[in-house]
Every structure is written in C-alpha cells, then in structure tokens.
Amino acid sequence: MLARRRQVGNTIRGARQDADVTQEELALRAGIDRQTLNRIEQGHASARLDSLILIAGALGVPLAQLVRD
Numbered sequence: 001m002l003a004r005r006r007q008v009g010n011t012i013r014g015a016r017q018d019a020d021v022t023q024e025e026l027a028l029r030a031g032i033d034r035q036t037l038n039r040i041e042q043g044h045a046s047a048r049l050d051s052l053i054l055i056a057g058a059l060g061v062p063l064a065q066l067v068r069d
Contacts, residue, residue: 006043011066013041015059029058
C-alpha cells in the first residue's frame with residue numbers, strides 16, 4: 001500500500017510541477033493545508049477522496065489521471 005501511496009503522490013507532484021505551481025499555491029487553490037498536500041505528495045499520508053477531487057480540480061486534470069496505474 002505504501003508504494004501505491006507514493007506513486008499517487010509522485011503523480012500529483014508531477015502534475016503540479018507541469019502546471020508550474022508551488023505546493024503553497026496548489027494547497028490554496030484546492031482549499032487544503034500545505035502540510036497535508038506535502039504529506040500526500042511524499043506518500044506519508046493517504047489522500048481522502050475529497051482531497052483528491054479538490055487537487056484534481058485545482059490542477060485542471062481529471063481525477064483518474066492522478067490515481068491511475
């Protein structure tokens with residue numbers, strides 16, 4: 001499970017970097033705490049579905065893009 005969390009976190013980080021936004025900017029856009037976003041990107045925390053939906057919306061990408069294998 002840890003490896004899968006890290007994979008999702010890496011995908012989110014890559015999408016964020018492709019959008020050229022900082023963690024702080026993305027967290028603000030998504031309405032979540034920057035530390036929460038950091039823990040998700042690092043794979044240290046499981047993202048709630050609500051958070052994933054907010055992150056995908058803030059990045060302008062489909063939710064499936066963030067969680068697909």
